[in-house]
Amino acid sequence: MEKTLSIIKPDALKSGYSGKIIAMLEENGFVIKAMKKLHLTKKQAEGFYIVHKDRPFYDSLCAFMSSGSVIVMVLEKENAIAGYRTLMGATDPSKAQTGTIRSLYAKNIEENAVHGSDSKESADFEISYFFSRLEII
Numbered sequence: 001m002e003k004t005l006s007i008i009k010p011d012a013l014k015s016g017y018s019g020k021i022i023a024m025l026e027e028n029g030f031v032i033k034a035m036k037k038l039h040l041t042k043k044q045a046e047g048f049y050i051v052h053k054d055r056p057f058y059d060s061l062c063a064f065m066s067s068g069s070v071i072v073m074v075l076e077k078e079n080a081i082a083g084y085r086t087l088m089g090a091t092d093p094s095k096a097q098t099g100t101i102r103s104l105y106a107k108n109i110e111e112n113a114v115h116g117s118d119s120k121e122s123a124d125f126e127i128s129y130f131f132s133r134l135e136i137i
């Protein structure tokens with residue numbers, strides 16, 4: 001079993017898509033091990049996305065991620081990291097495969113509905129950013 005971190009982003013929450021997205025996760029066999037709703041500060045968003053600090057979109061991304069509430073979840077499944085990335089679809093929704101979360105619910109390459117860890121190393125960092133060990137047993 002593998003764990004990954006999922007975030008439902010402010011655009012999707014504001015549009016009322018969180019229930020549909022959570023249903024897709026469960027229909028695809030992901031077990032929600034932990035979940036919370038938060039409104040990140042810009043500093044907290046900057047800390048989460050620190051790997052992107054030199055990218056031109058970093059400031060705008062962190063402003064967006066702190067513009068409204070998010071739902072963060074720890075998901076568990078066999079090969080959860082790769083499986084969830086497949087279910088999300090490409091970062092840019094115009095390139096996302098039909099039927100994926102981003103093809104259905106993302107607005108654009110930045111306001112793209114959901115986030116998922118891209119490797120075991122980032123899943124470890126991202127899960128521990130939001131959850132203590134006690135919360136994910």
Ligand code: CMP
Nearest residue numbers: 052057061091109110111112114115116
């Ligand atoms: P996410 O999977 O959360 O990882 C980094 C985020 O940066 C990505 O989703 C998008 O929200 C955002 N992002 C990636 N590329 C771009 C880009 N070219 N322009 C604006 N935002 C981007």
